[in-house]
Amino acid sequence: MTKIKRLKDLPYHLMLLPAVIVVFLMNYVPMFGIIMAFEKYIPSKGILGSKFIGLDNFKYIINMPGTFQVLYNTVFISFMKIVLGILVPVTVSLLINEIQRDWFKRSVQSIIYLPHFLSWIVLSGILVDILSPSTGIASSVLGVFGIHDVFFLGNAKLFPYVLVISDTWKEFGFGTIIYLAALTGIDPSLYEAAIVDGANRWKQTWHVTLPSIKYIIILMTVLSMGNVLNAGFDQVFNLYSPAVYSTGDILDTLVYRIGIIDAQFGPATAIGLFKSVVSFIFIAGSYKLAAKYGDYKIF
Amino acid sequence: MKNKSFSGKIFMIVNVSILIFLTLICVLPLINVLSISFSSSAAASAGKIKLLPVDFNISSYKYVLSKHEFIISLIVSFKRLFLGVIVNMILTILVAYPLSKDNKTFRSRSIYTWFFLITILFSGGLIPTYMVLRSFGILDTIWALILPGAVPVFNVILLLNFFKEVPIEIEEAAFIDGAGPWLSLLKIYIPLSTPSLATIVLFCAVGHWNSWFDGLIYMNNPSHYPLQSYLQTVIINTDMSRVSASQLKDMALISDRTTKAAQIFIGAIPILCVYPFLQKYFTKGMTLGSVKG
Secondary structure, eight states: OHHHHHHHHHHHHHHHHHHHHHHIIIIIGGGGGGGGGGEEOOTTTHHHHSEEOTTHHHHHHHHSTTHHHHHHHHHHHHHHHHHHHHHHHHHHHHHHHHOOOHHHHHHHHHHHHGGGGSOHHHHHHHHHHHTOTTTOHHHHHHHHTTOOOOOTTTOTTTHHHHHHHHHHHHHHHHHHHHHHHHHHTSOHHHHHHHHHTTOOHHHHIIIIIHHHHHHHHHHHHHHHGGGTTOOOHHHHHHHOOGGGHHHHOOHHHHHHIIIIISOOHHHHHHHHHHHHHHHHHHHHHHHHHHHHHSOOOOO | OOOOSHHHHHHHHHHHHHHHHHHHHHHHHHHHHHHHHTSOHHHHHHTOOSSSOSSOOOHHHHHHHHOHHHHHHHHHHHHHHHHHHHHHHHHHHHHHHHHTSOTTTSTTHHHHHHHHHHHHHOOOOHHHHHHHHHHTTOTTSTHHHHGGGSSOHHHHHHHHHHHHHSOHHHHHHHHHTTOOHHHHIIIIIHHHTHHHHHHHHHHHHHHHHHOOHHHHHHOSSGGGOOHHHHHIIIIISOOGGGOOHHHHHHHHHHTHHHHHHHHHHHHHHHHHHHHHHHHHHHHHHHHHHHOOO
């Protein structure tokens, strides 16, 4: 009996085989590189030949000036992105949902999804141009209001907000997809009942619409918690400059500079490992919460 | 549910205005850059361009398209896009189908699921991946850009949730008629999942087109850079030491700003072209599998 069952499973195993091989070689084998976090890694000696130094790399990072500032920047930027990444799409979906003309609704949707699909290379190029203090269109618009010479990308105070706002601008449209889908799923008889009870549009939104999409909002909030240390490498790397390191440097860019530029593989891997562990705790915790309160399971 | 009261009308006007404002915010920067790319360098450096080109001309496009490195990187990008999407799609389908079965039908399912899920949570990171690619001798080849992300796990999740929605009875009927899992996947699941597959093709294609960092790291020879990596080096990290004397002369003629704008725009063109066709699919493909009420 068991043999027959095993034979029945054989096609499934065969289907998975190529992907398993590729993932093992490309994703699992490199994981052994994590050992470097505990080594004084010297490229010529290799991972197995380098000296094991315990937690010295971690001590080195903690004692490095500015590490905690970088950690703070990372959490600050990613937290603001998470908050706006929920609030803006929810609000915009509610607004779109109020529109009755289908062609208008669809045109708005098509256009606001677009920035999501453009790379941070293209968008950074655009941002650098439009935010340029001398020739950019932003400065000529601000000039009308009597505001001059704002250097958005060179001012350490403004830089984190530029990051958060431009990221929200890129992603808010795409974020509405999931809420709009939930909104169309609301039973119309709920609204009819509310109208019979004398509820106006605001009250309908407050008492019918929002409670109906409450779960999906909670779910998206919980799931985004896993990104608490992902402040967005692609964006920051292409927009920052030494002038804004004090507020704009994040863990991922720090890893890049230590690891690739200075070739200090040990400390760079150590920061990467710290990031992975913290993210793992947040993801595992948030999935637990999602399963408990949102009744949500991916698998 | 038409609301014709006065306050209702005011709300509608405000609402429509807000939405039009948001829509404009999403396109105007693109239009601004587009018109800069078609303007004369004098107008560009004077900062006179708003939404329409000033002194319309195409010299910056001529210059960009005559640059050898630009064309080479464009070819690398298309090669990557083509090969990468094929590899992604084959592996995504082959993984999603077995994992969409329940534990009774396919008993090793959970082990495989965790095998793939762990790669989302943990990765060896850039440097170890670099070493592995080097030891296989595929550094500096197109495969270095394709194999590390060959199985896009998020897309697998999307597709397997979609596969789960296919009524099991169809497959059971096929099995009774003597079909096996391979035939069922080919003749039932794939044809029934076109919205989802189109969505995933879009996501994979966009992912490959937009990737830039792996190109910078895994390609030692700049002539192997895909377009976005190349653009990163010329638009964002302009390194004047690499510019030759003849190029400097050209740049004096056609301003850095307009050529940059032209390159930015060319970098976005393929996405602007495919996007409208796939757009009707991806909202459907994304939400059917994930939202339940």
